[in-house]
Amino acid sequence: MPARGNALRRRVRSAGGKLLRRFRLLPGGMPDGIGDDAALAGSALDGDVVVYFPDTMDSLYQLRSWYGPLLELHRAQGVTIVCMDSRTAAAIRAEVNLPVVTIALDATLDAIILRSDTKLVLYVNYNPLNTAALRSRSAIHVSLLHGDSDKVVSVSNQIKAYDYSFVAGQAAIDRLERYTTLFDAPARCIPVGRPPLDTDLSEVTPRSDDRPTVLYAPTWEGGQASSAYSSLATHGVAAVRSLLDEGLRVIYRPHPLTGVRVPDFGEADRELREMLEAAGGGGAGGFVSTNRPLHQDFTDSDLILCDVSAVSGDWLPTGKPMIITRPADPQSRDAATALLSMSPRLTASEASTAGTLARDLIENDPLREERIELIEYYLGDITPGSSLTRFLEACRRLAARRDELWQRIQEQEGARGPD
Template sequence: MRSTRLPELPGARRAARVHGLGAEALRRIRNAASSRGFAERARRGGEVPDGGVAVFFCTGPENLFQLEQWRLPLEHLARTHGVFVVVDRPDTGEAVLARSTLPVAFAAGSGALERLVEEHDVAVALYVNQVERNFRMLRFPGPVHVQLGHGESDKAYSVSNQHKAYDLTFVGGAAGRDRLGAALRGFDAEERTVGVGRPQLDHAYPGAPDWSRGSGLRVWYAPTWEGDRPSVAYGSLVSHGVAVVESLMSDPEVRVVYRPHPRTGLSSPAHAAADRAVREVLRRDGERHLVDDGPYGWQWDFADACVTDVSSVAYDWLATGKPLVVTEPTAAAAYRPASRLLDELPLLPAVDAGSALALLRERGLGAGAAGEGPAAALLRDLAAYYFGETADGASTRRFEAAVADALALAAR
């Protein structure tokens, strides 16, 4: 992965020290000074199509994982439709250019965005998050506005009242439609949601380690971050982390892939410390285990089982049919909606975190391919409810057909 660091500005750091500016203020200064140069680099990176599909991503590069969730499906869509990414910050734009083949349009303010929408006759706008800046694009009545989100889950984030602002919301399947219909007052879920499965599952992802198949069972521990408010405090690192990892490592046949969320520790020093503690535990076995901070997606095929939190990882893993353990949030204020996954699949409480390996074995770890037992049948049934048909590229076909329908709606 290429660096996305912006050029240093002469005297910028010295000025920041002299005037007591923080990191965010310095970042704004550097972005402002880099705007003209980045606009030219963006133009060289690819032509913005007319009448196309704009992926509106006006946020900081720390949230790039949200766009990364959709990058390969969007690049595949670009084979048949004009797709480009809209950014309003050079640092974010540099990161997108470094990772994606999609053209990037730079619209730093409302005037620039208005010119972009009018001059290129933007037909469809896609959104991968719920940031407040989305409303800068949502004010335009011409494009069809579609909320994608960046992962299927039953978290509070998935039932934001902001969904009412979009013309359509693409969901995985019946679960997403039911969730929004039940939670949002006056929201017609039948009319305004479209089931597209999980097109991410149709692509091959780089990054897997070179572990031989006979070197042991592979268990993926993927805790989410601590959240920035009590209602989304689902992260298990503090409550479960070390105990889960030590449980997995108690079997010398198990190899652990530990993938902390990219935002881990951003809001909680305790989670940052727990992350360090888990890494230290893994180091006891030298190079046997992996701390994974690379691309996302290869883990679905690579791992034999997964321990994760109430997050999109759990829902992505459903489609594999392999053993899954979801941790039980310890925060009393964490939003717990009605959810088939959370209600029907027993969760792992913090007091039992040390039994993670035993629970995975109960659900089939080490028993070979998924069979016809109750646990496998439950996972298949849940996968169908959350994503519908996913085999043989079905999700990609549904996603691209839904975008084509949105383009047709814009034309009318």
């Protein structure tokens, strides 16, 4: 896939590629490469930190989850978001008050990072295009990702490309030690909790409806068979119908990438939306949540029905019950930790019983104490603001470490002289 991606990038930069970019006819997922390179010649970026995001609009939700912490980091150290797609850059500028530039050429990127004395480069995913920034040896490279889960991506061999990884808690370190070979997780992982959840809390309003409510939050269909965790097309319709038949209100929170790869998931999504509208609309039987903070949906729900995904760990601090689906695809694999083994699992064949199971767990939650004991293991200290503080402190420490290491390298190279 990376080889084909590089070949496509070369074609896009050709004369024909210029026309494709100009008329917005690029293939889905391909950055347009319309950069600010000429304007950036000889200039430097303000601040210590670059957030490198070469993706197109489809993946912007991954960066959006970090807006709150990045604003705080910008106040402390200065942050610039660097994109490879001008459309994505324009959207980010409209959404958050952070400096944003688009850089199309690898040479421009490498030079401006060095010229700016950039200390940290942060990444919110494992996009193969991240290698353009990873070439820079004058900065420390940190993987943030956009959630902590038992998905196989959490133990991807790609983690080795980054100097450090910020993880949620000890569970993530143990998961990597168990499933990833030749990687020193305790040395290269820094637990910071989930900083996006700290900033998300400020937007939450108190619950105003006491009807028993289930949050259904399936993940997307996945990029490979091994990561096909979504229940939407296999469980979703039967499960939501069962919840409604049981008299439970349903909040359906679709994943932003729903239906991007497999059309069947888009069709299931449409069917669920129609079902909730027919159940009363306006929130009577439930509603679709697309532009609300995740914590607002947590606050308004009594139980979550979700897949193997980061949302299960984020739900833990609520203390409320959960049901995790079991993927129908026999090729799917997970990086299981304690939460999967102790949570009720719902198979596709059992989806029509979801309502009975959910109501029983809402009224009688026998695993509550066991889940509460797992909170610190997965997330560390969840006192409001503590995760954001750990994130900012970790960035400060790594910036100082970078200065120490880079000075040593420059002294050694200066003493050696030119080759």
